[in-house]
Structures are given as C-alpha cells and as structure tokens.
Amino acid sequence: MHELSLSSAIVNTVVKHAEGRRVTVVSLRVGRLRQVVPDTLAFYFDFVARDTVCEGARLEQEIVEARLRCHPCGLEWPIEIPAFRCPTCGGGDVGVASGNEFEVESIEVEEAACIAQR
Amino acid sequence: MHRTKVKVVEEALDANNTIARANRADFDRAGVKVVNFMSAPGAGKTTLLERVVATVPGVRVGVLEGDVQGSMDADRLASLHVPVTQLNTDPGFGGECHLDANMVRSALGALPLDEIDLLVIENVGNLVCPAEFRVGEDRRVMVASVTEGEDKPLKYPLMFRTCDLVLVNKIDLLPHLDYDLDRFLYNLDHVHPDVERILVSARTGDGIGAWRDWLSAVAAREEALA
Numbered sequence: 001m002h003e004l005s006l007s008s009a010i011v012n013t014v015v016k017h018a019e020g021r022r023v024t025v026v027s028l029r030v031g032r033l034r035q036v037v038p039d040t041l042a043f044y045f046d047f048v049a050r051d052t053v054c055e056g057a058r059l060e061q062e063i064v065e066a067r068l069r070c071h072p073c074g075l076e077w078p079i080e081i082p083a084f085r086c087p088t089c090g091g092g093d094v095g096v097a098s099g100n101e102f103e104v105e106s107i108e109v110e111e112a113a114c115i116a117q118r
Numbered sequence: 119m120h121r122t123k124v125k126v127v128e129e130a131l132d133a134n135n136t137i138a139r140a141n142r143a144d145f146d147r148a149g150v151k152v153v154n155f156m157s158a159p160g161a162g163k164t165t166l167l168e169r170v171v172a173t174v175p176g177v178r179v180g181v182l183e184g185d186v187q188g189s190m191d192a193d194r195l196a197s198l199h200v201p202v203t204q205l206n207t208d209p210g211f212g213g214e215c216h217l218d219a220n221m222v223r224s225a226l227g228a229l230p231l232d233e234i235d236l237l238v239i240e241n242v243g244n245l246v247c248p249a250e251f252r253v254g255e256d257r258r259v260m261v262a263s264v265t266e267g268e269d270k271p272l273k274y275p276l277m278f279r280t281c282d283l284v285l286v287n288k289i290d291l292l293p294h295l296d297y298d299l300d301r302f303l304y305n306l307d308h309v310h311p312d313v314e315r316i317l318v319s320a321r322t323g324d325g326i327g328a329w330r331d332w333l334s335a336v337a338a339r340e341e342a343l344a
Contacts, residue, residue: 002247005216009130017126024121028130035246035276082275083308092311104126111120 003036006102007044011054013104023057025108031101032066033082057107066099134251137219141226141254148231150180151337152239154253156277157261158270159243162287164191165320166261167238170330172198177337180234182225184242186213191240201230207242216247219254236337245270249277257336263287264295268302271309278306283314283332290319 014026030036038061045059069076070086071093084094145152157163171179180201183192192204205225207213241248260281262270265288271278284306318325
C-alpha cells in the first residue's frame with residue numbers, strides 16, 4: 001500500500017525537474033529492500049500522474065539487488081531474504097551496500113514547442 | 119517530435135527528508151527531543167504512552183497524536199494532563215496511512231514546544247508506510263505485540279530495521295498463545311542485529327519502568343541525536 005505514497009513522491013520529484021515540459025518516460029531505480037511491488041507502483045503512478053506533466057508517462061523500474069557489507073570484516077554479500085547478520089563473522093555491525101535506493105534516475109521530456117500538439 | 123533525456127538522480131523522498139530536517143532544526147532550537155512511535159494497529163501504542171507520559175521523572179512529555187480519523191487516543195492521553203495535539207490525516211475519507219514530515223510541520227504551530235522536553239509522535243497504526251517517512255525525529259520506537267506473530271520482522275524488515283527500540287508488548291498473554299518468543303527474538307536479531315528491545319505488558323506493568331527509563335535517557339541527552 002505504500003506504493004501510493006511513493007508514487008506521489010515520484011511525481012513531485014519529476015514535476016520539479018520537468019520544468020513544465022511534458023514527460024514521456026520516468027526511469028526509476030528501486031532497491032529490493034524498499035519492498036515495492038512494481039505493478040502496483042506503476043498502477044498508482046498512472047493514477048497520481050493525472051493532471052500533471054507526468055500524465056501518460058511510462059514508468060521504467062530498474063530493480064537494484066540488495067547487498068550488505070560487514071563493517072568489521074569487510075565481507076560484502078547479496079541477500080534474498082532479510083537476514084542482516086554477517087555469515088562469516090556473525091557480527092551485527094552490517095550496513096546496506098545497495099538495495100535501499102528509491103531514486104528518479106532520469107526522465108524523458110518533450111521540448112516546450114511540442115506541448116501545443118497535445 | 120523532439121524528446122530529451124534529463125538526468126535527475128534524486129532520491130524521490132528527498133522532499134520529505136528536507137522538510138524532516140527543517141522540523142529537526144526547529145525541535146533542536148526549542149530543546150525538544152522527538153520520538154517517532156510506530157506499530158501495527160492495536161499493538162498498544164496509546165496504552166503504553168498512557169502508562170508513562172505523566173511520570174517520566176523531570177521530563178515534560180507532550181504527544182502529537184496521528185490518526186486517520188477521530189480523537190479517541192488524544193482524549194485518553196489528555197485526561198492525564200499532558201499536552202496533546204491531534205493530527206488527522208483524513209481530509210474527508212481516505213486519509214493518509216502514515217504521518218509525513220509536511221504533516222508534522224503543519225502541526226508545529228500548535229505544539230507547545232516551550233512547555234515540553236520530549237515530544238512523542240504517535241504515528242498512524244501501520245507497519246509499512248511510516249517506516250518510509252522521517253518526520254524530524256531523534257529516535258524511532260516500534261511496538262510489536264505478541265498477538266501479531268513471530269514472523270513480523272521478516273515480513274516488515276524496513277520497519278524493524280529503521281527503529282532504535284522494539285517494545286514487545288502484551289507479554290502477559292504469552293501463556294495463552296502459541297507464540298514462540300524465542301523465535302520472534304531470533305527473527306528480530308536477523309533483521310536488526312543487536313537492536314534494543316524491552317519486553318512489556320501495558321496491562322500488568324511489566325517492563326514499564328524500563329520503557330520509562332529509556333524515554334528519560336533520550337530526553338536527557340544534551341547533544342542532538344542521530
């Protein structure tokens with residue numbers, strides 16, 4: 001259900017960068033740890049995008065695998081399930097190397113002259 | 119038709135985080151420490167607050183009560199004679215399922231910041247969305263009650279990983295449940311190794327002293343936290 005709130009965050013971010021131009025593609029990087037359901041996000045995005053420059057834009061989602069790093073022993077490993085203890089030294093001082101991303105990577109926009117064609 | 123690709127590379131929640139930092143700056147200026155208090159609906163947040171808000175030694179506690187609708191929780195806490203501010207997320211029907219930084223910002227003017235040392239923001243009951251949205255807190259506390267099952271850390275890792283303290287509530291019910299406490303603690307340790315946890319029963323008072331001490335320690339910290 002958080003996909004609705006996240007969709008609003010995406011649209012707000014994109015609107016800021018679009019500077020009034022119509023947006024055709026939004027490219028997103030989503031870390032696995034965000035627990036986002038891609039289809040649900042796309043559904044809500046279409047809904048939230050209505051009446052904004054994002055209306056009708058395609059949402060491209062690149063899923064970023066989750067990787068952890070053990071600070072004391074330096075091991076870095078991928079995880080499929082939420083297990084945050086180092087498998088080598090058993091330590092709990094573990095950071096997320098990747099998988100927390102939720103960023104708008106780029107957008108594709110139509111230049112101002114084209115807006116009249118809508 | 120001419121199309122241009124525009125590089126953005128911006129965390130989509132940056133806008134929220136920026137407002138959260140502004141809230142933090144305002145809280146810091148007022149010398150108020152802030153706890154974001156979260157759980158699933160019905161885990162016992164309000165009752166756990168009722169047990170402590172008026173009795174943290176030397177600490178004036180205020181509460182910002184977030185609910186989709188109604189002021190039942192705020193009324194319960196206000197009867198303890200602590201300052202309570204109600205924040206409803208519902209503009210009509212279908213209100214937000216969490217508090218975000220902007221909602222808390224909108225409530226700043228209504229908060230008696232010069233009369234309190236510690237503000238507890240009771241979030242909307244939900245284990246998903248509140249984890250995503252910082253509101254300007256120093257510390258995050260969540261309640262996981264034993265009636266919810268042992269597997270919850272594995273199902274809601276973001277919530278369990280982003281909190282600084284887990285209150286395991288309703289332990290008075292353990293003899294009546296099939297709940298395996300060791301299993302829960304094992305799962306918790308896998309999702310958030312070494313996170314602080316206190317076993318409590320809001321009903322019997324077990325562990326409430328430790329919960330009160332924890333709040334007292336947060337309020338007593340001189341420097342700005344996290």
